[in-house]
Amino acid sequence: MKKxxxxxxxxxxxxxxxxxxxTIKSVINQSYKNIEFIIIDGQSTDGTVDIIKKYEKQIxxxxxxxxxxxYDAMNKGIDKSTGExxxxxxxxxxxxxxxTILQKYLLxxxxxxxxxxxxxxxxxxxxxxxxxxxxxxxxxxxQAILYNKSVFKLYKYELQYKIYADYVLNLKCWHDSNITFxxxxxxxxxxxxxxxxxKMFDNVFGQNQVKLFWKYxxxxxxxxxxxxxxxxxxxxxHFK
Numbered sequence: 108m109k110k111x112x113x114x115x116x117x118x119x120x121x122x123x124x125x126x127x128x129x130t131i132k133s134v135i136n137q138s139y140k141n142i143e144f145i146i147i148d149g150q151s152t153d154g155t156v157d158i159i160k161k162y163e164k165q166i167x168x169x170x171x172x173x174x175x176x177x178y179d180a181m182n183k184g185i186d187k188s189t190g191e192x193x194x195x196x197x198x199x200x201x202x203x204x205x206x207t208i209l210q211k212y213l214l215x216x217x218x219x220x221x222x223x224x225x226x227x228x229x230x231x232x233x234x235x236x237x238x239x240x241x242x243x244x245x246x247x248x249x250q251a252i253l254y255n256k257s258v259f260k261l262y263k264y265e266l267q268y269k270i271y272a273d274y275v276l277n278l279k280c281w282h283d284s285n286i287t288f289x290x291x292x293x294x295x296x297x298x299x300x301x302x303x304x305x306k307m308f309d310n311v312f313g314q315n316q317v318k319l320f321w322k323y324x325x326x327x328x329x330x331x332x333x334x335x336x337x338x339x340x341x342x343x344x345h346f347k
Contacts, residue, residue, distance in 0.1 A: 109214055110141070111139065111140075111141045111210050111213075112141065112190070112191040112192055112210075112213045112214065113141050113142070113143055113189065113190040113191055113192070114139065114141065114142050114143070114190050114191070114192045114193075114194065114206060114213075114253070115142075115143045115144075115145060115167075115184075115188035115189065115190030115192065115193045115194075115256075116134050116142060116143070116144050116145070116193075116194055116195075116196055116202065117145045117146075117147065117181060117184035117185070117188065117193060117194070117195050117196070118130060118131075118134070118144075118145070118146045118147070118184075118195075118196050118197070118198055119146075119147050119148075119149070119177050119180040119181055119184065119195070119197070119198065120146060120147070120148045120149065120151060120155055120159075120198035121148065121149035121150075121151055121155070121198075122151045122152065122153040122155060123151065123153075123155050123198035123199060124151070124153045124154040124155045124158065126198060126199035126299075127155055127158055127159070127198045127199075128158050128161075129201060130196060130197070130198050130199065130200060130201060130202075131144075131146075131158070131159070131162050131165075131166075133196075133201040133202040133203070133204075134196065134202050135162065135165040136204070137202065137204055137206055138204050138206070138207050139204075139206035139207045139210065142206075143167040143168075143188065143189060143190045144165065144166045144167055145166070145167055145168045145169065145184045145187055145188060146159055146166055146168075146169040146170075147169070147170060147174070147180040147181070147183050147184045147187075148169065148170065148171035148172075149171075149172075149173065149174050149180060150171050150172055150173050151171060155171075155198075156171050159171070168187050170183075175266055176266060176269055177269075178264035178265070178266055178268070178269075178272040178273070179264075179266055181195060181264055182263050182264050182266075185259045185263065188256065190256065191213070191255065191256055192213055192220075192253045192254065192255055192256065193253070193254045193255075193256060193259070194249075194250075194252065194253050194254070194295070195249040195250065195252075195273075196250060196296060197250065197298075197299060199227075199299040200227075200250050200296050200297060200298055200299055201227075201296060201297040202295070202296055203225075203294050203295060203296055203297065205222075205293050205294060205295065208291075208293050209222075209253065209291060209293060212289060212291055213253070215289075216287070217255065217287050217288075217289045218254070218255045218257065218258055218280070218285075218286040218287045218288070219252060219253070219254055219255065219258065219280060219286065219287070219288045219289070220252070220253045220288075220289050220291055221237075221247050221251050221252045221253070221288065221289075221290055221291070221295075222251050222290070222291050222292065222293040222294060222295040223235065223251060223292065223293065223294045223295060224248050224250050224251045224294070224295055224296050224297070224298040225294055225296070225297045225298065226297075226298060226300045227297050227298060227299045227300060227301075228299075228300060228301065229300070232294065233248075234247065234248075234251070235290070235292075236290040237288070237290065239281065239324050239325050239328050240328065240331065242277065242278070242281060242324070243320055243324060243328050243331065246271070246273065246274040246277060247277055248273075248298055249273045250295060250296035250298045251295045251296065251298075252277075252295075253295075258280060258286060261283070261286075262276055262279050262280065263276075264276060267311050268309055268311055268312050269307075269309055269311070270307055270308065270309035270312065271309040271312040274312065275312070275319060278319055278320070278323040278324065279323055281323065281324065282322070282323035282324065317329055
């Protein structure tokens, strides 16, 4: 039997003292044992680093230093990773103990494996299998995705997108015929739906959204996305 591939779990943190310990425990207590855990902290000042130090013997690499935003930190984590597969876990998310279920898929010739996430507060399960139409409506959260390391030899997170660089990355991957996606009906993580993306809007992404859909999605997707955006804008005006 082939050896279980090394999975790198990358957590980016900043002033997450109230939640990061549960996140760390969810990683180090996995039944799947071939895990490399990396934490990139943005120079927290609230005690987060003290918690990281508490578990540093079970963390392959960690640092606490200034960065240029969450995606800069994620790129740093990618550069430090040695795993065949990478998953990103927020400092207020929980990695569910289901990686062993995915092991057989990790040995296939697949670029991206994705499953479901469960919202932390509502306990709602999302998102199921994606199509191009579904992807332009809703991104696949990175807490649901295992990326083969080969993906990041082609693409990194673009720092001009402060909130949705992971969305842009997924669009590029969907467009790339050499990158294969597989949906597996497994719950990957408990995801805090009240994180950064729920509180802020990425203006650069908003300006480029339809252009990105034209560039990376099938030809019929951009008009569909533009129409949805127009309807949404008009509805918002009507109900103000």
